Every structure is written in C-alpha cells, then in structure tokens.
Amino acid sequence: MTIQTSRLSDPAVRAFVSAVNAHDRERFMDLLAPDATMADDGTDRDLTDWIDREIFSSHGHLEVDKETNHGRDLVAHYSNDTWGEMRTRWHFEVGEDGRISRFETGQA
Incomplete structure (x- = not known):
C-alpha cells in the first residue's frame, strides 16, 4: 500500500518526494545542502x-511503499521515462539545518 507523500514522517524527505513528483528542480535543489x-x-x-x-x-x-528509520529510509516504486518502473530503496542523511546532505538509492 502506498503512503501518501503528505504523511511521510521526515519533513526533508517529504519535501524531497514532493519536489520529485512535482518536477520542481528549483525546490528540489533548495532542499539539498x-x-x-x-x-x-x-x-x-x-x-x-x-x-x-x-x-x-x-x-x-x-x-x-514503506518508511523506516524515522522516515529517512524508504522503499518505493520509482519510475521514469528511461527505465520504466522499479522497486527502489532510498536512504537520506539530513543535517541540523533540515537540508539533505546525502541520499543513496538503488534497486530494492
């Protein structure tokens, strides 16, 4: 079952997913350290x-599909025009300023 973006626990991760899905590159870049x-x-x-x-x-x-580690680890279906859809894992490191300092992804 899919978790609504607005219900993701970590504010930085929630904003990251929202920016990706809105195709908002400027907002996405503002989230990164x-x-x-x-x-x-x-x-x-x-x-x-x-x-x-x-x-x-x-x-x-x-x-x-799933979040753990207080919302900083995700399992998700990721799709794009190049690769189609795949099950992926995501890990986020968020600094004290609330900005993402590192993210890691790969097939789950």
Whole structure:
C-alpha cells in the first residue's frame, strides 16, 4: 500500500518526494545542502548530472511503499521515462539545518 507523500514522517524527505513528483528542480535543489552527495547502487555519482538525467529530464516519480528509520529510509516504486518502473530503496542523511546532505538509492 502506498503512503501518501503528505504523511511521510521526515519533513526533508517529504519535501524531497514532493519536489520529485512535482518536477520542481528549483525546490528540489533548495532542499539539498550546498555540498550534498549521492550514490546510486552503491557508487557515488555526480549529483547534478544524476538528478538531471534520472529525475528531471526523464520525468521521475516516487510512490513510497514503506518508511523506516524515522522516515529517512524508504522503499518505493520509482519510475521514469528511461527505465520504466522499479522497486527502489532510498536512504537520506539530513543535517541540523533540515537540508539533505546525502541520499543513496538503488534497486530494492
């Protein structure tokens, strides 16, 4: 069963999912710490290149199935125009300022 975005526990993660699904790159970037990093399937990636390719130019969309770790770990169905739909896992590290300093994703 899908969890409504508005019901996700962590405010930063909730805003992240909302920005992805609204295709709002500016709001998405505002959620990230200036030196934010990310990894895909265990390999660090160039953040700007990855989000442009995997989220914004390919119409990425997240439907969250499960959250743990106070809302900072998700299992979700992720879809985009490039890869179709897949079951994915997401992990978020959020700084004291409420901005995301790192996120990791990969197939679940």
